[in-house]
Amino acid sequence: MAPGPGTPRLLRALNDRAALEALLSAGPLTRAQIGERTGLSKVTAAELLNRLKARRLVQVVGTQAGGRGPNAVLYAITPGSAHVAGVDVGPRVVTAGIADITGTLVSQVTVDPSDAEDPVAVVHLAVLKACERADVSIDQLSDFVIGTPGVVDPRTGDVQFAFDLPAWHEGVLAALRSDLRRPVVIENDVNLVALAERAYGVAQGHEDFALLWIDRGIGLAVTLGGRLHRGVSGGAGEIGYLPVPGVPLPEGVTESATGGMTKLAGGFASLMNADEIGNLSRAHGFAEQSAAQAVQSAVTAEQNGDQRGDAFLDELARRLSYGAAAVNIVLDPGLLVLAGALGQAGGAALADRVERAVARISPTRPRVATTEVEGNPVLRGALHAALERAREGVFSTTTA
16 A cells, blocks of 8 residues: 555655765765755765665765765665666667666667567567676566567557567567566657667757658657657557659559668658668669768768769658658657658768758758667666666565
């Protein structure tokens, strides 16, 4: 039974939570500093720290020189008090990471999923290898968040469909929870990138923004009022289906020239897939191995005064503006972030062009910026989401 309003137990829980949040954001801290940040008296702060130490949530990490008296003891959250797992599932590579309760990444591994068609076996193997590297058992993990391409039904938590992951379908979530014996959440990969962007990147402090993921294909994540907008069925953000001028309607799929994977045969996605960007780059004289390399070469060429780079980036921005303008006109998010391999490769040169192109065909001009999230953004978003769940559980159950 939950404690009633104003009871000593509830007040202790609130104080403990406030102290843990302060240590998480600004630690290590002394007892006096914790008191200043939480408004607690020295006596209350001391009692609180004793409780948290007894539960192994807080530990002494050193001392801090003060005035005339003895050095003050420094406290910090015990990193090993909880661990979480994040997994980025793709058709060619699966990446798993383990983070401690402070958010520190303690291990990261990649596995090849081609030899195992069973999603449960693939995820289990990746998490097991990450745990071995982190010297943490699977049973010690408190939460799992898995990022996959495709539509995830917010009502059931299962993947409804994904072009590149046919084995991921309804029932996979229950199978993963049964296998891992822990809370498991599946989330769309681009949505997780948006979570990472708001936590660590250019979208920090923004309640409203949209993120365009430009990589093997095109994806969109929308954050409104500080929350991801998934839609009733989880289909919000499937911008590849957007009808655009000059291409067929998105009424079917075809095989990609890059690795035999499927792709939409029409719609916005048919202008922005890896095949089309490759064709565009070669038409402008850039014959690099990947679309991202071609975009990077075009940026370098433009900086060196080569008009080929300028023309290529202009055309790429024009194509991107079809989707970006539609998002801006309907949602007016204020900030539009370009992420993914192509978004990163284009940098400010591409972002500035997209901003100008959108402004020409929209009633308002959003700020268009390049992602600032380092590392694997899907994995970072997955770990961030898992940490929020784990901290809610650990920080909310600190009193006896």
